[in-house]
Amino acid sequence: MRRPDQQTTTRPAPEATLGNGTGPAGPDAAPGTGPAAQPAAPGAGPDTPPAGARSAGPGEPSGPPAATGTPAGTPAARPGTAGTGTAGAGLTGFTGEPTAEGALAPYLRGQAAEFLRSLRLHHEYSAPADAGGHGAAEAARALRRAARRIGGSLHTFRAALDPHWADQLRGELAWLTGILAREHAYANRLARLVDALHLLSGPTLPAARGARAAGEAAGADAQGRAALGVGAARAAALLERRLTLARTRSHSAALQALGSSRFHAIADAVALLASEVPAPSGHAGRAAAASLLEPAELAEQRLLTAVAALPPDDTGPYNEAQDAAWHQARLLLRLHRYAHEVVLGGADPGLTAPGHALDLHRDAVEAAGAAAAAARTPRIAPATAYALGVLHADQRHGVESARAAFRETWPYATALAAP
Numbered sequence: 078m079r080r081p082d083q084q085t086t087t088r089p090a091p092e093a094t095l096g097n098g099t100g101p102a103g104p105d106a107a108p109g110t111g112p113a114a115q116p117a118a119p120g121a122g123p124d125t126p127p128a129g130a131r132s133a134g135p136g137e138p139s140g141p142p143a144a145t146g147t148p149a150g151t152p153a154a155r156p157g158t159a160g161t162g163t164a165g166a167g168l169t170g171f172t173g174e175p176t177a178e179g180a181l182a183p184y185l186r187g188q189a190a191e192f193l194r195s196l197r198l199h200h201e202y203s204a205p206a207d208a209g210g211h212g213a214a215e216a217a218r219a220l221r222r223a224a225r226r227i228g229g230s231l232h233t234f235r236a237a238l239d240p241h242w243a244d245q246l247r248g249e250l251a252w253l254t255g256i257l258a259r260e261h262a263y264a265n266r267l268a269r270l271v272d273a274l275h276l277l278s279g280p281t282l283p284a285a286r287g288a289r290a291a292g293e294a295a296g297a298d299a300q301g302r303a304a305l306g307v308g309a310a311r312a313a314a315l316l317e318r319r320l321t322l323a324r325t326r327s328h329s330a331a332l333q334a335l336g337s338s339r340f341h342a343i344a345d346a347v348a349l350l351a352s353e354v355p356a357p358s359g360h361a362g363r364a365a366a367a368s369l370l371e372p373a374e375l376a377e378q379r380l381l382t383a384v385a386a387l388p389p390d391d392t393g394p395y396n397e398a399q400d401a402a403w404h405q406a407r408l409l410l411r412l413h414r415y416a417h418e419v420v421l422g423g424a425d426p427g428l429t430a431p432g433h434a435l436d437l438h439r440d441a442v443e444a445a446g447a448a449a450a451a452a453r454t455p456r457i458a459p460a461t462a463y464a465l466g467v468l469h470a471d472q473r474h475g476v477e478s479a480r481a482a483f484r485e486t487w488p489y490a491t492a493l494a495a496p
Contacts, residue, residue: 189351195219259327278309308460430486438479445472
């Protein structure tokens with residue numbers, strides 16, 4: 078158990094009145110992006126408190142769990158940030174520490190109800206009369222948000238549930254959210270790249286980077302502007318062909334998945350979850366269900382460890398080998414946010430800006446990859462390849478900007494001082 082000066086974001090404050098839900102209310106979630114959302118996150122949306130309300134990324138760490146315990150240099154929260162979370166009104170039904178019966182089960186039932194409601198709306202908006210409207214896209218995003226929260230909670234609080242059931246449902250939800258997120262991700266990526274090309278090929282190019290002489294810079298910029306103006310339209314047309322084809326295929330795959338027996342089995346499992354949460358068996362399982370603080374704090378510690386291990390900010394924007402560490406931090410942040418919602422009954426507003434920065438990082442990385450892949454198309458004109466190269470460089474600098482924004486908004490500033 079942490080000392081009071083080590084409290085971060087997942088342990089309820091002792092003065093909170095939890096039995097009747099009249100204690101200090103947890104903060105409402107601020108809007109975020111995503112993709113990814115969610116987890117997001119391809120694709121992300123606003124995060125709001127659970128228990129029936131819609132929310133925004135199942136994210137699950139790709140690497141092995143970090144060791145428990147507090148590493149040296151674990152930072153304390155900044156004053157005025159999320160470092161002193163209090164129990165929200167959503168934590169009802171218990172008078173002590175949050176339990177699986179008092180906090181996790183209501184949270185999962187609420188997200189399961191949101192999943193089923195979004196599924197019904199998606200079927201209604203996908204009717205031939207409404208096909209292609211914004212209603213179906215919004216319903217699909219809400220469906221992904223609920224599925225990510227269910228999957229993330231099953232991952233974090235696996236020991237407090239039936240492990241076999243939790244692992245099976247979590248894997249199926251990961252498959253579903255991945256299928257549903259692709260179409261939205263391709264659409265956003267195309268819009269991002271076309272808008273960037275329009276800005277880059279405008280009347281003036283961005284200021285030249287580096288320490289070149291003024292005369293050389295002016296001449297190179299004039300020559301680059303002319304070449305970019307010729308190739309930008311062709312580059313945009315090439316990107317539109319490639320990404321529209323990928324989006325169409327993803328849409329067909331999503332429709333096929335939603336009509337498959339595998340998806341119907343997932344919907345049946347979530348419908349059962351809306352009424353009953355399988356309890357663990359054995360003494361160890363019942364002990365884990367008696368308190369959710371340990372797994373929630375473990376999820377938080379994994380996040381702090383991953384952030385402390387991020388590469389320093391002087392490595393430059395073109396080191397693509399470092400992208401994976403940032404993606405992992407984004408997934409761990411999502412898991413921590415969901416654990417915070419379960420234990421404290423609401424989202425942590427101090428993590429909204431860092432989460433948004435990591436979503437932007439993910440979008441910029443994927444957009445840069447799409448530009449680089451298009452530049453490798455055989456037999457394209459040199460002007461088109463040049464425009465795609467400039468676009469790739471612009472997106473990689475967007476990666477650098479997103480990393481800087483994360484470091485500025487991360488509420489545990491001393492964690493980023495680690496080498």
